[in-house]
Structures are given as C-alpha cells and as structure tokens.
Amino acid sequence: MVKKIKNLKEFSLSNDRFEGANLMCPGCAHNIIVREVLNATDDPIIVATATGCLEVCTAVYPKTSWDVSWLHIGFENAAVAAATISAAYEVMKKKGKLPPATQKMVDEGREPKIVAFAGDGGTYDIGFQSLSGAFERGHNFMYVCLDNEVYANTGGQRSSSTPIGASTTTSPAGSVSYGEKMMKKSMVEIMADHGAPYVAQVSPSKWKDLVKKVQKGFEVNGPVYINAQSACTTEWKHAPEDTIEVSDLGVDSCVWPLYEIINERDEHGIIYSTKLNITYRPKKKIPVEEYLAAQPRFRHLFKPENRHIIDLWQKAVDARWEYLQKREEAGV
Amino acid sequence: MAKKYELNEVEVWDGNMAAAHALRQADIDIVAAYPITPSTPIVQNYSKFLADGYVDGEFIMVESEHSAMSGCVAASAAGVRAATATSSQGFALMVEVLYQASGMRLPIVLTVVNRALAAPLNVNGDHSDMYLGRDAGWINLCSYNPQEAYDLTLMAFRIGEDLNVRLPVMVHQDGFICSHTAQNVRPLQDEEAREFVGEFKPVNSMLDVANPVTHGVQTEEDWHFEHKARQHNDLMNSMKTINEVFAEFKDRTGREYTPVYTYKMDDADVAIFALGTTVESARIAADQMRQKGIKAGVVSLRVLRPFPFKEVQEVLSNVKAVATLDRSAPGGTFGMLFNEISAALLAGGKKPVVLNYIYGLGGRDTTINMLKEVYEDLDKCAKAGEAVVPLQQFLGLRGPKLSFY
Amino acid sequence: MAKDLKEIKDIEEIKELGWDELLPGAALFSFREPVEDVAEIPMEERPYAPTNSHEWQVGDWRVEKPVYNRDYCIDCQFCWVFCPDMSILSRDKKMIGVVYEHCKGCGICVEVCPTNPKSLLMFPEHMDNQEALAMWPKKEEKK
Amino acid sequence: MLEIRWHSRAGQGAVTGAKGLADVVANTGKYVQAFAFYGSAKRGAAMTAYNRVDEQPILNHEKFMRPDYVLVIDPGLTYTADITANEKENTKYIITTHLSKEELIKSQPKLEGKEVYVVDCMQISLDTIGRAIPNAPMLGALMKVSGMFDLDYFKGAMKKVLSKFPQKIIDANMAAIERAYNEVH
DSSP, rough: OOOOOHHHHHHOOOSSSSSSSSSOOOHHHHHHHHHHHHHOOOOOOOEEOSSSSHHHOOOBOOOBBBBEEEEEEOOOHHHHHHHHHHHHHHHHHHHHOSSHHHHHHTTTTTTEEEEEEEEHHHIIIITTTHHHHHHHOOOOEEEEEEEEEEEETTTOOTTTTTTTTOSSSSEEEEETTOOOSSSOOOOHHHHHHTTEEEEEEEEESSSSHHHHHHHHHHHHHEEEEEEEEEOOOTTTTOGGGHHHHHHHHHHHHHSOOOEEEEEETTTTEEEEEEEEEOOOOOSSOOOOHHHHHHHHGGGGGGGGHHHHHHHHHHHHHHHHHHHHHHHHTTTT | OOOOOOOOSSSOOOOHHHHHHHHHHTOOOOOEEEOTTHHHHHHHHHHHHTTTTOOOEEEEEEEEEHHHHHHHHHHHTTTTTTEEEEEEHHHHHHHHHHHHHHTOOOEEEEEEEEOOOOSSOOOOOOHHHHHHTTSSSEEEEEEEEHHHHHHHHHHHHHHSSSTTTOEEEEEEETTTTTOEEEEEEOOHHHHHHHHHHHOOOOOTTTTTTTTEEESSBBBBBBHHHHHHHHHHHHHHHHHHHHHHHHHHHHHHHHOOOOOOESSSOOOEEEEEEOOOTHHHHHHHHHHHHTTTTTOOOOEESEESSSOOHHHHHHTTTTTEEEEEEEESSOOOOHHHHHHHHHHHHHHHOOOOOEEEEOOGGGGGOOOOHHHHHHHHHHHHHHHHTSSOOOSESSOOOSSOOOEOO | OOTTTTTOHHHHHHTTOGGSSSSSGGGGSSSSSOOOOGGSSSSGGBBBBBTTTGGOOOOGGOSSEEEEEEGGOOOOOOOOHHHHTTOOOEEEEEEEEOOOTTOOOOOOOHHOOOSSOSSEEETTTTOOOOOOTTTOOOOOOOO | OOOEEEETTSSSSSHHHHHHHHHHHTTTTOOEEEEEEOOOOTTEEEEEEEEEEEOOOOOOSSOOOOOSSSESSSTHHHHHSSSTTTTTTTTTEEEOOSHHHHHHHHHSSTTTSSSSEOHHHHHHHHHHHHSSOOOHHHHHHHHHHHOOSSSHHHHHHHHTTTTTTTHHHHHHHHHHHHHHHOOOO
16 A cells, blocks of 8 residues: 655655664664665565664674564575575465454555665675565565665775775775776666666655655556665765765765666566656755765775876766666667 | 365375475464475475465465565564565575564574585485574474474474464475475374464454564664573473473374484493484484494484583583584584584583584485494494594595594 | 564563573564554554564654654644654644654754754753754744 | 396486386386486486385495396497496396307407396487387386286386376387387297
8 A cells, every 4th residue: 555655754654663772883774775765655664674884783692673574584695584584474375374453454455565675785785686586586574784885884994886996895996006906796686687667866855755765666667676765974975964874975976776667567477567656856966076985985085196087086986877768768 | 164184094294295294284374485496396286285276375476585474474473473485596586584583583484494505515314404494483393204393393392382482493304305205194184283283363463453562673782682581581481392292293193303403322321322313224224333342322313402501411421432424514614513413412411422424415325334424433433432533523424534623 | 482572561571581481583572462464553543562673762862853843833743754763753744743752863854854944953962852843943034 | 035236328218118117017006116326417418327125114325236137228339438336246137239149249248157148228228219229128127027916017006107107108118018028039
C-alpha cells in the first residue's frame, strides 16, 4: 500500500521503526537514509543487514535498535539473506501458514517489504557475488547500499567504491601518492544490467526524491537496487553537522547524480524498454572542487603537484553527467 | 499439497537418492543449494521431485555454497524449515556460515557427502570435510550405508528442531562409496515419514510482524562467552533428545541406532574404531579374525557431536588394543579419532594400546585385507601389552612405509 | 532456566544474567508484547522491551546540545527528517522538542534549520536551557 | 556372494545396467549393491561398474573384487582394459563382439582357457533400441549364462524397473534382452 507523502510535514507523521541510542557516529548519514527508507512505507518491514557500521551499532547485545524483524548473517550475504526471507515469505503465503498478524496485514493489502542494507564494502566488493546472484534469480526485495565509499567500520580502508584521489588507510596520500588510484565502480549501471525492474541513485539530503524512489521500488515486483550516498563524518572527515551540506554539494556538483533506471518487463520478464531518468538537475552545477574542498579526505589534492587529479575529477564528472543526459534523451 | 510418491517396501537407492527422499518427505519449505560432486544428485533429485509435484516449498539454486548456507540461515530465522546438501570444497566455503547457523540456534539440516579437500583436487570420498566442520557447533550424525543416510536424515529434523535442542544437524555419508552405491533401502511411506518428522515449529520467526525479533546480534566480551557457553551446554545435553528420537525410530522401524556403534565388542580384546562405510567392511574383517581366534570387534561413532565420551569409555573399558582409523590428513598431529579416543580412555583411567591409522584419502580403496592387517598389528600389541608397531601408520600407501612415533 | 528478556523490568538486571539464563541464539526482542501495527503507534505508546535501545541512553556522548526555541520555529520538519538519531520529537506536524536521551549532539538539526534566527542552536552541555533561550541571538540582517 | 564387474565406456549404460540388475534382484528379497568407479573423465572413457548379490545384508564396501562374472559391453575394451584383473579360477566372461568365440580368443590370447561367452550387444542395441546402449542386451545374456532368473520373470521385472519410460522404449529393451538371451553362446 503506497503511503501518501505530499510534503515534509506529512512525512513527519511517520512513526519511526528505527530507534535512538544506537551506537552510530554523531551525524552519520546511514541513519538518515535508514529512517527515510523505513518511513517511506507503513507496511510491515523485514530487514537484513550486512556486517558493517549499521550492523555493529544497532544490534549490540543486549539491545536492538530495530522495531522490525532484523537479521545479520555476515559481511557478504545480505542480499541472499533478504532474498531468501522473501522466498520463505512467498512459500508460507502459498501454504497458508503465515503467522496470523502477518496474514492479517497481507489481507489488508499491506505485504511485508523486505529490505537489505549494506555498505559499499558489502555491496561493491565482498557481497557482490551474493548480490548478483540474488538479482539474477529475481527475488522480490529491495537492496539499499549505504555508500560511504570506504570500509568505515574497520577504520577506513579503500573499497572499489572509493573515488580516485581519496586518502584512505590503505590508499593513503603521501609524498609520492595522491591516494586512491582507481575510479569508482559504476554500481548503478551494473545492477540495472542485471535486468532489475528498478534501480536508482539517491542522496539523503534530497529526502523527497529518495522517498519517492523507495516507494517506486516497493511497488515493483522483483529485485530493486538503491545506491544511497552516505556521507561519513569519520572517514570523509567533515564535521558531523555538515553531513547534509556535504551531501548537497555532491548532488549539486553532479558528483552524485540522482537518477533512476527502469527496466520495463512484460509478464515473461522480457525487458521491452529501459529508461533512464535524471530526477534532479542542479539549478547551477557547482564545480567539483567545492565538493572536494569540503572533505579533508581530499585535502592533499589541493597541493600543486596533485591539482591534476582535481582536473581529472571534473572531467570525469562532466563526462558522466553528459552520458546520463544522453541516455535520458535517447530513452535507453 | 504434494503428491504421494509410491514407494516399494524395498527400494534400491544409492546414498544420494536415499538422502533426497528423506529431504522430500521432510516437507522442507526452503532448500537453498549449490551442487558439488559427489552430493550433486541429492540436489538434482530434489529438484526433480519438486518439478514432478512430489514436494511443496521452494528450491533455490544459489550461486555458491556460501549463499546456500546463508539462504538456509535466513529461511530458518524467518521461521521455516530449511535444508541443503554439500561436499568438500563447497563445505569449506560454507564454514563461515555454519558457525552463524549454530550460534543463532537454527535447526537447519545439512546432508554432507564426504569428500577430500584439495589440493590436489579430488572428488572422491574421505572425511576431510567432516573433520573441518566438527567444531562448528552442529550435531553430527554419521551413516555407513544408504539406509542409514535415509534414516538419519529423517531423524535429523526431529533432533535439531526439538524445542530443547534447536541446533543445526549434519548427516554424513561417504562420497561415492555410499552416495553412489545403490543398496537395499526400506523407506517409510510418505505419510508415515511426515508424521514422524512432524510440522516445523517456528521459534522467534522473522515473518511474524507483530513480534519483531533481532537475529544475529553482535556481542562484546561481556556477553560472547556466556552465549557460547549456553550453546555448548545445549549441544552437550542434546544427547538426551538424540537418544529419545533414536528410540522412537526403533519403535517405528525396528532399526536401532545408538550414539556409539559396536560390533562384537562384548568380549573383544582388539578393536577397530572408524567412521563411515569402513565400519561395515571392518565387521567382515573382524569376523575373519575371530575365525583365527583373535577376539576382534568394531566401534564407531553414530554421533560425532556431541561426542559420546562416557559411552566410548565404557565400550572400550576391556579392550587391550584399539586402532583409530582416520580418513582425513591429520595435518601435523594424530588423527582426530586417535586424539579424542585416547583422551576418553585416559580420563577413564584406562590405558590400552591406542594406534592411529591414516587411510583411504581421496577415495583410496579400503580392503578387507588392509583391515585385517590392522587387526594383526593390534593382536601383536595386545599380546605384548604395549605398542610394538608405530603409533601412527599410513595404510595402503605406495612407496616406503610411512609411520611416526 | 532461560529468562524471558521481555519480562525483565530493570536494564541493570539484564547486565547481570548468567549463561544459564540466556535465551538460545542471542535473539533480542523489540517489544514486551505483540504489536500488530508498529507503524501506527507513536514511540511514546509502544510497549518497548528492555532490550530495545529506545530504553537506553547515549546523551552523555554530547559535548554540546541543541536547544530548541519555539518562538522562531515554522515547523518545516527539516530537523526531524535529517536527525540521524530519532531525537527530534515531532507530533501532528509540530515540532515539540529534543529527545536528549538519544541526541548525540551532532548539530545537523541546527545546520538545516532555515529560520532567522535559527530555532535550534548548539549550547554547552552544562548550560541550562532557560539560560540558553535568554541569550538567543536576534534576527540576522541580510548583508 | 555373487560378484559382477562391468567394463564399459562412460555413457554406454553400465551404471544403469548394474542398478537395473540390482533392482530386479532386490525384488526377490536378496541383498544387492551396485556401484561404479568414476573418474573425472567424460563420456567415452573406459570405466567399471560392479554388482554384489547376497542372501545377507552386504557390508563389504571395498572396491576390490574377485568377480564371478565379467561383463564387457564395449568391444574395444577387450583389448585395452584389464578385463581379467583379479579373476578367479571360474570367472565367466560375457563379451560384446561381432567375432565368433574362436576369433575373439585368437585376437585376445589372454582369454585362452577361460569360460568365455560372446554376444553382439552393440549390434543388438542398434537394431532394437536404435542407439549404442548395450546394457540391456548384456543383462539378457547374463540371465542366460548365469541362469539367475528365467527370461520371462526377468523381462517382467525389468518392465517394472523401466516403468517410468515410454512404452516404445520398454518394448525395445525387451526385444534387446530377448535377442541377447537367445544369441549369447
């Protein structure tokens, strides 16, 4: 059942199912994203979480911060966990053996939403196989990647989501290094190419865009991938109060474009149309430099010998923005 | 509702088919699996049963064994019956998640068709995978032939799902020697098997939206120890339930299972202590030795975990020499059986000669003659009252004799 | 015998449980009793289990605290939506106050507050809220 | 205990043949075992399959066997496989070949002085089943040589084993069994 959320005031009527006194860092974007996702529906929710900050900080015995059923198995298996819970739900529904309260919800048209949360380490790297498998099999669940572009839980090591030039604990900037050498992996397109009906990139600062996409994702049948920009005060090294501002800089510089890819499928699952929609266009596209300057993880790029990386960044972001616009225009 | 599968009173099934039928009759809700030799036919047979309408539920062929066990954990936490099958490298890939399953106290059933671990790569039967997982906190049941693979798989559900136990259960059978050897099997009819296994009883089901539950928590040092102690305590005490289920199964079928398996041990001076199909071959060797006047017996573990410590002490209390036969490369020490049996004997104040034989690796044939050689060694030691052969020997190995101590 | 964690009233009592009193599998519960439709029940009316972190506190993490000034608030709910710690109490589309037990003092609510002067400002943890309100800045003139 | 060793190429149906035989024998109340040696080699590689039959439950799991019968269902294996390995004094050989018994023994001298039977299972299976699956005719030949079961009983029992197959295939197998039964000598 789609929840009506016209504006922020209406959204604020939501009763959170994620609780305070969890152990996440002050100012963590993960929490903001989780709240926005969970509050996008009033239907029952079941959550699986990969090992990572969110997991180790919200279910530390003897307390849980979840008002929904929640499962953690490991680092690399959040996708298969959520997918199999979804399959278990379908089996019990078919067998007529759902618990009574759940059956009642289903009868009211409020089917449980099954959501996996994982960081970029658990998604782009170690969990990629499980994620790819679960998407190929077409289970009905939503996978939300809390993408802070680093292994924040374990002290800030690089992942395949870490962007070029970022200084991390395993790609540190130094006298002869500008930090991370590789460009970020294009996870959104990779997941869309699995044929998933709905894939989108979001930022918590654009709450309405995020909620709308999550709602769309909940409505389709099949696996949904949401790539959420998650500013990390600890590893991006910005002040906790700047989380939303840094997020906005990412969006307005087009470093973190907000868009969705819809694979329209017929009843046999054959994709007959792929559409890419850019869902947010900055009124004034700000230079990438402003985004980088707000995060001390890129501080060293402003040294004369590393300036070329900033130029490279701008080039890469412009090229990508161009690419997305072309795809949108062409309707593919 | 699934169709009834017409079964003969006696079927000729290999171990894989026997296990597959037991899984079918257990009415599993989710089988998440990834095929690997030699357990592949279990998964194939099960999917065919599903395709022909002989079982309900869902078969999910995932992209790895890691995901197979993860899927089982998720399904079990969701409150449904889950099971899978694997071998060897696949088992090794599952190991991380095996600990999650037992730690979360999820009664998953895993049929393990034992196979060697690479390198070198080898698809044949030995117990390397069994030994790899023995400390994962699962109940471990061992079968010696297809009939037992069937019986124990059915019983595994009853044991693991018992409200006093709630632990995952592995059922082991030897790769190829059991899994691909067709023998007479007397199955239960579908309705009888279903009645024996019973309905799945969900505990803390994630699908119950009115009672949200958190599974898979993190514990710091202030809690981890207590939880692992609780888990160990419950695994140790599961022997009571195991015995009850064995007894009920005997009432229904006449087939008797005991935590420690014995053959002609009442008056035995010497004994072979082995696992898997070798246990039955050793019976033939023991009989032949008895014709020569050597009082030979055979001992095995039907339940590897929890380890039947007292029963092992008891059954070996009068032997003069015992050979522990380990079908797994010992990796720098004695084989597991040698270590555990010796410990049980020593703790019980008994000091028979204990020998260790490493044998059958990578499916190497274990002949009756080899087993008779072991009895000859034991007889010599028993008569001498001390070890007069090396404590650890490799059996059936080409090249110069390999032994230690 | 395992204790029913839902029944324990005192959080301190949980901390002392021995191994024999633990529930198998380390499962935790959100509520003491079944809650048919959590999304319909505001936090203050939920039968939280003592194992729900809602019942615990992280307020002592703060160095500075946000103080809320109703006089300037336009109930835009930016502070509510962007609070990472469910610490902005908003009911019936109105901002009510800050849940100090759960607020870690990150300051996002202050940053995103659009009013002039802001309706939320950070003050030293030890300062009394009334004192803070008394020293609230005036409207800033646009330069 | 009766022990049988099959020599075959993977894909020719020795395992199915061994299992089919086991099925039939088990229905008479006897105990059976059917297994094979598998390597990683694929279709076409030489392989062996085994049967044990006894009045008592079969406990022996060794692969080592002194066969009472050696069944060779691929003609080439008479020359390339060690078909006389671990033979007993009275081991009987049933060999697929287009040659006469004398020609066969001449071409493979190690069969000299042994109890050898010949039958062209390959041709029979091509004629009846339409494919080179010589397992069913070999079972027909075994019935004749061993006297284990009379032809009608065996055919009836095999029909049951094959009951999941289309009638056409069952009929073709029956024809193959009968022809080999009559032709083996």
